[in-house]
Amino acid sequence: MRKAFNQELLKIAEKDPRVFMILADIGYGEIEPFANAFPDRFINCGVAEQNMTGVACGVAMEGNIAITYSIANFPTLRCLEQVRNDVCYHDANVKIVIIGGGVSYGELGISHHSTEDIAIMRALPNMVVLVPSDIVEARAATHAMMAYNGPVYYRCGYKGEPDLHDGKGVADFRIGGSSTICEGNDATVFFAGPIGINAKIAVEELAKQGIKCRLVSLYSIKPIDKEAIIRAAKETGGIVVLEEHNIQGGVGSAVAEVLMDEGCGNVPLKRLAFQDVNVTKVGSQAWLRDQYGLGVKDVINAVKGFVK
Numbered sequence: 001m002r003k004a005f006n007q008e009l010l011k012i013a014e015k016d017p018r019v020f021m022i023l024a025d026i027g028y029g030e031i032e033p034f035a036n037a038f039p040d041r042f043i044n045c046g047v048a049e050q051n052m053t054g055v056a057c058g059v060a061m062e063g064n065i066a067i068t069y070s071i072a073n074f075p076t077l078r079c080l081e082q083v084r085n086d087v088c089y090h091d092a093n094v095k096i097v098i099i100g101g102g103v104s105y106g107e108l109g110i111s112h113h114s115t116e117d118i119a120i121m122r123a124l125p126n127m128v129v130l131v132p133s134d135i136v137e138a139r140a141a142t143h144a145m146m147a148y149n150g151p152v153y154y155r156c157g158y159k160g161e162p163d164l165h166d167g168k169g170v171a172d173f174r175i176g177g178s179s180t181i182c183e184g185n186d187a188t189v190f191f192a193g194p195i196g197i198n199a200k201i202a203v204e205e206l207a208k209q210g211i212k213c214r215l216v217s218l219y220s221i222k223p224i225d226k227e228a229i230i231r232a233a234k235e236t237g238g239i240v241v242l243e244e245h246n247i248q249g250g251v252g253s254a255v256a257e258v259l260m261d262e263g264c265g266n267v268p269l270k271r272l273a274f275q276d277v278n279v280t281k282v283g284s285q286a287w288l289r290d291q292y293g294l295g296v297k298d299v300i301n302a303v304k305g306f307v308k
């Protein structure tokens with residue numbers, strides 16, 4: 001997904017001289033094409049994310065589009081005050097891109113995890129939050145983000161993410177939208193990000209057992225697709241939300257807020273996320289998902305919990 005993002009960004013920058021990339025001495029192997037093509041629009045601030053964010057805000061306030069880029073939680077938590085006071089307060093046209101959302105860098109431990117970022121970033125005024133799930137959505141989200149005038153948080157995967165759309169693409173990708181992968185009325189499984197592969201495998205297995213689930217990628221967390229959530233509550237037997245994030249304030253919380261605000265609080269809801277713990281185990285992303293209750297079997301059991 002990171003390669004797809006950088007490829008699309010380069011295409012956009014070739015047509016739009018306002019596009020600047022500002023990073024904190026990271027991303028090598030992917031960012032060289034941009035740096036070589038546009039050296040005057042490429043700024044490496046060194047390992048200084050707070051400074052990187054301040055520079056990006058200044059660049060944006062001169063009428064440009066500034067992209068900050070780094071791995072996991074570094075462009076967010078390490079420089080949260082600058083994101084809040086500089087970018088969001090001024091509604092600056094800064095795009096905050098992280099590579100390796102969730103526990104993509106599982107072998108490197110908690111310092112390289114981003115498991116609180118969605119809750120924090122969606123709490124910031126003026127901030128849009130996008131969480132694409134595969135390469136197809138990553139490409140579409142890049143164009144939607146760059147066309148939007150204002151702060152955007154783009155939570156990208158790492159590499160090797162499987163295609164969840166079976167090569168069909170995403171119809172009408174938009175900020176505030178979602179993508180329905182398959183239809184069903186017994187339950188709805190919402191997900192955000194590359195962990196959707198576990199949701200897809202689970203839904204396919206449930207279909208073999210006669211349980212037909214609607215599978216929906218909530219690629220836009222803020223604003224969120226309220227209509228899709230309300231339809232799921234009214235048309236299916238319950239909702240499961242799968243996310244690679246702390247259970248507090250993440251995608252499941254956003255879905256629950258919509259259900260309560262819209263008078264749909266009586267629908268069965270199960271949130272599958274990290275249960276408000278530090279992810280202290282070290283291992284691959286797929287292994288960590290299974291270890292912390294975000295595996296295929298966990299989705300299946302959650303759906304069966306309210307589908308008789």
